[in-house]
Amino acid sequence: MGGGKEVSDNSDSTSVSSQVEGTLADDSIEEVKNDAEDSISSTENDSTEESATEHVESSIVFEETVAVDDEICMIKITKFLPDSSRKDRCILNAEFENKSAEKDINVQIDTAVNGVQYSTSFITNTGLSNVFQLGAGQKADSQIDLHCGYAENEIGDFTDIELTFYVMESESSAKILEKTIHIFPYGEDKAVSFVREEQPSDYVIIDDEYVTAIITGYEEISDYNSSYSVNLFLENKTDEDVCFIVKNSYLNGIEAKGSLLCTGDWVYGIVKSGRSDFGEIYWSADKLEEIGISEVEEIEIELGVFADILGMDEITNGVITLNP
Structure with missing residues (x-):
């Protein structure tokens, strides 16, 4: 019906x-x-x-x-x-x-x-x-x-x-x-629920009983794009809303805090109970210029998952180092 x-x-x-x-x-x-x-x-x-x-x-x-x-x-x-x-x-x-x-x-x-x-x-x-x-x-x-x-x-x-x-x-x-x-x-x-198929290019940050967080690709710096971003797939397996927060991140060994954005919440990175979302960790052109980076050779990301937007009640976390 x-x-x-x-x-x-x-x-x-x-x-x-x-x-x-x-x-x-x-x-x-x-x-x-x-x-x-x-x-x-x-x-x-x-x-x-x-x-x-x-x-x-x-x-x-x-x-x-x-x-x-x-x-x-x-x-x-x-x-x-x-x-x-x-x-x-x-x-x-x-x-x-x-x-x-x-x-x-x-x-x-x-x-x-x-x-x-x-x-x-x-x-x-x-x-x-x-x-x-x-x-x-x-x-x-x-x-x-x-x-x-x-x-x-x-x-x-x-x-x-x-x-x-x-x-x-x-x-x-x-x-x-x-x-x-x-x-x-x-x-x-x-009615069907979306299930993302694993890809050879995936890099898993977290995959446990609480959430999945996967890096699916990159948006490189180019003549047409002066910012840099890492593409994400996020899944909340819990019965409560969770907030994904970049705790620390480094580009070429230099501390550079990235901003996590997702389709359902462009401000706090919230994924609701039982849902998934696509998003990105983003570094602006101004930030890249400030730290003197024109090409990203290494990325280190520490991602935390919290029960609140203030980052006080951590549920799980993961760290990954990549060489794009």
Whole structure:
């Protein structure tokens, strides 16, 4: 059966994840909408492309799904639109209603596709935003843009879209509702979880009962790229959210702290319970210039995994030295 499935209603739960507010002002609404409309394929197209990854050979059977409908608000997903030009992207059309006659609310979303964390933005009247704002008594429509920060890591069709909605009071930022649903655009019986196959080029930093952290490649310094990064695959095997933190790192023997970024959390490197993610450890061009490095010959990374974003409660760790 298609459509969506509600899995939890927990307005009191908390986690180490932090939703980051803000609008990407550089994107005009017309540019965003035109890009979405130009690249999104018709939902009536029942065929699927052959690729290196196995895809679901089935028609889209998506049905409207009500995520929330209570005294606080109503949230409904009305359409699933896969992107014909990017396998890592889709658009969800949604309807929102703030049922409070007095309080404004903000809505944020946390997303995973086939168990892999995804980036999510609302397409609003002012551009792309991580927050959807509703005034007291307001009804509004919006499109929700789902995309992977690392498009080369294709995880297959959108067989299982997990959406967690956070509703907060605008004035106090107090959370008043949290709701998780699953949407199965090709039917629940077609839902699959992404499993990454081991590659000969992999370098394992950590692989234990808690997490897996693998270096999958590099983005070298070149005439077109003055920064340097190490590509990552991260997996959280625990029943709690965890935070991946670079404790120490060295380039050519010189201390150079790298920043860990991942698709689901560009700020804290959080991977939620039971999920995986793609990311990178990044050294900016300014940092490389500061320490006088134009070519990376050796990398040493000490990676820690913590139960909190402050790095106080360490779960596990690993150290690796590489010669790219």
